[in-house]
Amino acid sequence: MLTVMKFGGTSVGSAEALERAADIIVSAKTNRVVVVSAMSGITNFLIAALEDGAEHAERVFAEFEERHLSVAKQLLEGDRYDAFLKEFEERMDRFREVFSEPANWSDPYFRDCISSQGERFSSLLLAHLIRTKGHKSEALTSEQAGIVAFGQPLNGTCDLERTASGMGMKVKPLVTSGVIPVITGFYGINEEGKPLTFGRGGSDYAAAAIGNALDADMIEIWTDVNGFMSADPRIVPDAVTIEEMNFSEAAELAYFGAKVLHPRTIEPARMKHIGVKIKNSYHPENFGTHIHNLRRKSDSRLKSVAMKSDLSIVTVKSGELAYRIKLIARIVDRIGDADIPVYAISTSLSTIAFLVHNNDVTRILGSMEAIRHEIEGIDVKSDVSLICTVGDDLLDRLGISGDVFGAVKDAGANVEMISEGASDVSLNFVVPTESALEVVRCLHSRFITGGCE
Ligand code: ASP
Ligand code: MG
Numbered sequence: 001m002l003t004v005m006k007f008g009g010t011s012v013g014s015a016e017a018l019e020r021a022a023d024i025i026v027s028a029k030t031n032r033v034v035v036v037s038a039m040s041g042i043t044n045f046l047i048a049a050l051e052d053g054a055e056h057a058e059r060v061f062a063e064f065e066e067r068h069l070s071v072a073k074q075l076l077e078g079d080r081y082d083a084f085l086k087e088f089e090e091r092m093d094r095f096r097e098v099f100s101e102p103a104n105w106s107d108p109y110f111r112d113c114i115s116s117q118g119e120r121f122s123s124l125l126l127a128h129l130i131r132t133k134g135h136k137s138e139a140l141t142s143e144q145a146g147i148v149a150f151g152q153p154l155n156g157t158c159d160l161e162r163t164a165s166g167m168g169m170k171v172k173p174l175v176t177s178g179v180i181p182v183i184t185g186f187y188g189i190n191e192e193g194k195p196l197t198f199g200r201g202g203s204d205y206a207a208a209a210i211g212n213a214l215d216a217d218m219i220e221i222w223t224d225v226n227g228f229m230s231a232d233p234r235i236v237p238d239a240v241t242i243e244e245m246n247f248s249e250a251a252e253l254a255y256f257g258a259k260v261l262h263p264r265t266i267e268p269a270r271m272k273h274i275g276v277k278i279k280n281s282y283h284p285e286n287f288g289t290h291i292h293n294l295r296r297k298s299d300s301r302l303k304s305v306a307m308k309s310d311l312s313i314v315t316v317k318s319g320e321l322a323y324r325i326k327l328i329a330r331i332v333d334r335i336g337d338a339d340i341p342v343y344a345i346s347t348s349l350s351t352i353a354f355l356v357h358n359n360d361v362t363r364i365l366g367s368m369e370a371i372r373h374e375i376e377g378i379d380v381k382s383d384v385s386l387i388c389t390v391g392d393d394l395l396d397r398l399g400i401s402g403d404v405f406g407a408v409k410d411a412g413a414n415v416e417m418i419s420e421g422a423s424d425v426s427l428n429f430v431v432p433t434e435s436a437l438e439v440v441r442c443l444h445s446r447f448i449t450g451g452c453e
Contacts, residue, residue, distance in 0.1 A: 001030040001031065001217045001218075002030060002031045002032070002033065002175065002214060002215070002216045002217055002218075003028060003030045003031070003032045003033075003216060003217065003218045003219075003220055004032070004033050004034075004035060004207050004208075004210050004211040004214065004216045004218070004219045004220065005024070005025060005028065005032050005033070005034050005035070005220045005222060006034075006035040006036070006037075006185060006203060006204060006206075006207030006219070006220065006221050006222060007021045007034065007035070007036050007037065007126070007222045007281060008037045008203065008204075008221070008222065008223045008224065008281075009037040009038060009039060009040035009041070009042070009043070010040045010223070010224040010281075011037075011222050011223060011224060011281035012036055012037065012038075012039055012040075012122045012125070012126060013039045013040035013041070014039075014071065015071045015074035015075050017281070018071065018075060018125060018126055018129055019075070019129070020281055020282070020284075021126060021222065021281055022126060022129045022130050022133055023133075024222065024281060024284055025126075025130060025180065026130060026133045026134075026135055030217070030218075031175050032175075032180055033171060033175060033180075033181050033183065033210060033214060033216070034123075034126065034130075034180060034181065034182040034183065035182075035183050035184075035185045035203060035206055035207040035210055036119060036122045036123045036126055036182060036183070036184065036185055036203070037118075037119065037122065037185050037186065037203040038117075038118020038119050038121070038122050038186070039067065039068070039071070039118060039121075039122050039125075041067075042064070042067065042117075042118035042121075042122070043115055043118050043186075043200070045060075045063070045064070045067075045118075046064075046114050046115050046117055046118060047111075047115055049099075049114070050111055050114055050115070054099065054100065054102060054105065057096075057099055057100055060099070061092070061095075061096060061099075064095075064117075064121075065092065068088070068121045068122075068125065069085075069088070071125060072084055072085075072088070072125055072128075075125070075128075075129050075132070076128055076129070076132065080128060080131065080132055083128065084124065084125070084128040087124055087128075087139070088121065088124060091120050091121060091124065095117050095120075098110075098113055098114070099114060107194075108153045109153050109190070109192075109194040109195060109196060111153060111154060112153055112154060112156075112187060112194070112195045112196050112197045113194065113195045115154075115197060116142075116184070116186050116187040116195050116197050119142075119184035119185055119186050119187070119203070120141055120184055123139040123140070123141075123182045123183065123184050124139045124182075126139070126182050127139035127180075127182040130180055130182070135180055136177075136178055136179040136180065137179060137180040137181070137182060138174060138179050138180075138181055138182070139181075139182045139183075140170070140171070140181050140182065140183045140184070141183075141184050142183065142184050142187050142188050142189055142195070142206075143189050143193075143195075144170065145166070145167060145170055145171050145181070145183045145184075145210075146162075146163060146165075146166020146167050146169065146170045146171070147163050147166065147167070147183075147187075147188035147189065147206065147209070147210070147213075148162040148163050148166060148188055148189060148190075149187065149188030149189060149190050149196040149198070150190060150191065150196070151190075151196065153196065153197075154197055154199065155197075155198075155199050156187065156188060156190070156196035156197060156198050156199075156202075157198070158188055158198070158205070158206070158209035158213075158268070159188070160209060160212050160213055160268060160271075163188065163209060163210070163213040164212075164213040164214075166213075167210065167213045167214055168213075171183070171214065172214065175214075183206075183210065184206075185202065185203025185204075185206035185207060186198060186202050186203045186206055187202070187206070188206070188209075198262075198264070199262075199264075201259060201262040202262060202264075203262075204221055204261055204262035204264075204265040205262045205264040205265050205268070207219055207221065207265070208264075208265040208266070208267070208268040208269045208274075208276070209268045211268065211269060211272075211274050212268035212269065212271060212272050212274065215272065215274075216274055217274065217275075218274065218275050218276075218277060219265075219269055219274055219275070219276045219277070220276075220277045220279055221261060221265070221276065221277065221278050221279065222279050222280075222281040223260065223278060223279070223280065223281065224280065224281065224282060225260060225278075225280060226241045226278075226280045226283065226286045226287075226288060226289075227241045227242060227243075227260065227278040227279075227280070227286075227287075227288045227289030228241070228242045228245065228250070228253055228260055228261075228278065228289045228304065229241055229242065229260075229304070230242055230302075230303065230304050230305070230444060230448045230449075231304065231305050231306065231440055231444045231448070232306065232307075232440075235307075235437055235440050235441065236305075236440060236441055236444045238444075238449055239444065240448070240449075241286070241287070241288070241289060242289050242303055242304060243287055243288075243289060243290065244289070244290050244291075244292070244294075245289060245290075245291050245303060245390075246291070246292065246293060246294065246392075246425070247266050247269070247270040247291060247292075247293065248423065248424070248425045249291075249303060249304075249390050249391075249392075249425045249426075250266050250276070250289075250291040251263065251266040251267070251270075252388065252390050252423060252425055252426040253303075253304055253306065253388070253390050254266060255388075256306030256307070256308055256388050260278060260289075261276075261278060266291070269291075270293075273292075273293050275290060275291065275292040275293075276290075276291040276292075277289070277290050277291070278291075300391075300447060300448050301391055301397070301400060301403075301447045302389050302390065302391040302404075302443065302447040302448055303390050303391045303392070303448070304388075304389070304390045304391075304448075305387065305388070305389050305390075305440050305443045305444050305447075305448070306387075306388045306390075306440075307385050307386065307387050307388070307436050307437075307439075307440050308343065308385060308386045308388070309385040309433050309436060310357060310358045310359075310383070310433075311343060311355050311356065311357060311358065311383075311384050311385060311386055311430070312355070312356055312357070312358050312360075312361050312380055312381060312382040312383070312384065313353050313354070313355055313379075313380070313381045313384055313416060313417055313430060314353065314354045314355075314356060314361060314364050314365075314378060314379070314380050315351050315352070315353040315354075315378065315379040315380075315381075316331055316351065316352050316353075316354075316368065316375055316377075316378050317350060317351045317375065317376045317377045317378070317379070318350060318351075318374065318375045318376050319350055319376065320349065320350060321347070321348075321349065321350050321351065321352060322347070322348075322349040322350070327371075327374055327375075328347075328352060330371050330374070331352060331368070331371065331375070334367040334368055334370060334371060335354065335364060335367060337367060338360075338363050338364060338366070338367040340356055340357075340360045340363060340364055340367075341356070341357065341360070342354050342355065342356055343355040343356065343357075343386050344386060344417065344419040344428055344430070345419070346417050346418065346419055353417055355384075355386060355417060355430060358382055358383065361380055361382065365378065365380075381416065383432070383433045384416055384417075384430045384431065384432055384433055385430065385431055385432070385433045385436035386428060386429075386430050387408075387428065387429055387430070387431060387436065387439055387440065387443070388426055388428045389404060389426065389427045389428070389443060389447075390425055390426045391425065391426075391447075392425065393424060393425070394424060394425055394426065394427050396424065400427070401420060401427060403447075404427060404443065404447075405429075407439075407442050407443050407446050407447070408429070408431065408439055408442070408443075410442060411435060411438045411439045411441075411442040411443075412435060412438065413431040413432065413435035413436075413438065413439050414431065414432065414435075415429050415430070415431060416429075416430040416431060416432065417429060417430040418430075
């Protein structure tokens with residue numbers, strides 16, 4: 001039995017946090033492969049260093065070193081500290097070398113290389129700490145572990161097949177011989193051998209990809225909250241932790257779930273039916289959220305209600321649009337070219353509406369200019385919020401939409417756009433931002449805490 005255990009930034013962000021993480025790791029009963037984020041704040045620090053420029057290099061190195069070494073001194077002593085320092089200096093030399101060479105700054109993958117430095121050092125700290133607890137452990141960079149990535153800078157995707165063969169050679173033998181590998185999350189190595197990150201928060205995805213590549217039995221995401229909640233507790237104080245969800249529900253919620261889990265984490269796990277557990281490293285005794293394949297019905301009709309604000313509906317109008325599929329394709333293509341995230345799409349016979357961030361409206365209008373002669377008009381409605389309700393088999397439950405919209409009416413809100421049917425576990429719709437909080441509270445009390453069926 002093999003468990004991939006991923007620890008996020010706050011779970012490795014201080015000496016105490018690292019102690020807790022190491023204790024959780026050594027007390028696990030299965031074989032394990034550990035994946036880590038950078039210590040909390042370090043990735044932001046590195047990104048700021050990239051903005052500041054190479055002339056601040058010495059200050060950057062000094063602060064970076066201080067943050068890691070002060071923690072190492074609290075955790076490691078004597079020979080153990082010396083052994084750590086030796087590996088630390090090697091990695092630090094490499095970091096200095098890359099950052100200080102002006103020619104590197106124009107490399108398209110340079111930002112990936114610098115922003116992923118934190119993981120190389122948190123993994124080292126944790127591996128050495130695990131050794132002090134009487135276990136064999138080794139820190140591996142993604143290069144050493146054989147994690148292969150492809151795609152654009154700062155937005156890589158893991159090549160699962162090649163990663164599986166790389167890790168089969170490099171990581172599996174370690175596990176078999178009783179070593180606990182501690183691997184850097186957040187990035188893989190592209191074809192040119194350069195670090196390519198998986199986007200911010202991408203260590204969760206790295207852990208899922210590693211779990212997939214190693215055919216793990218479980219992927220544990222250790223973080224600083226108890227798991228997915230039925231609503232944001234700042235909006236709904238009596239929100240509860242969701243103990244079980246299936247992959248589809250988790251995939252929908254990950255986009256809204258207050259960064260509990262990187263949305264791309266689900267797919268590599270789902271592909272091989274590997275369960276994912278979200279656990280709180282500050283309270284390991286808590287059950288957390290278990291995401292798996294089972295379709296056990298829950299008692300409440302909805303599992304979670306989430307919202308996303310600062311959105312706009314952009315409606316493109318053209319007569320008989322429904323019969324002009326190629327025009328629809330061109331409209332969508334313009335948005336694709338502008339690389340704008342779209343949170344929902346809804347169509348009628350003569351209109352197609354896109355839900356986008358308020359800040360992207362100008363860009364979307366600009367990108368439509370090229371096909372302006374083909375369309376009749378564009379309307380924009382700003383400052384709306386998307387409400388996302390997630391629950392078992394929503395599509396198959398008779399009357400659920402009517403009940404949900406009945407509750408929205410009782411909250412005094414007008415529904416501006418609806419997206420239903422694309423997923424059988426979620427019903428998403430848009431309301432004016434001024435009514436969004438009330439809608440979330442009303443749905444939560446009626447369908448989750450109220451437990452009505
Ligand atoms: N350290 C990276 C970030 O802050 C990756 C991660 O934490 O998942 O985005
Ligand atoms: Mg994270």
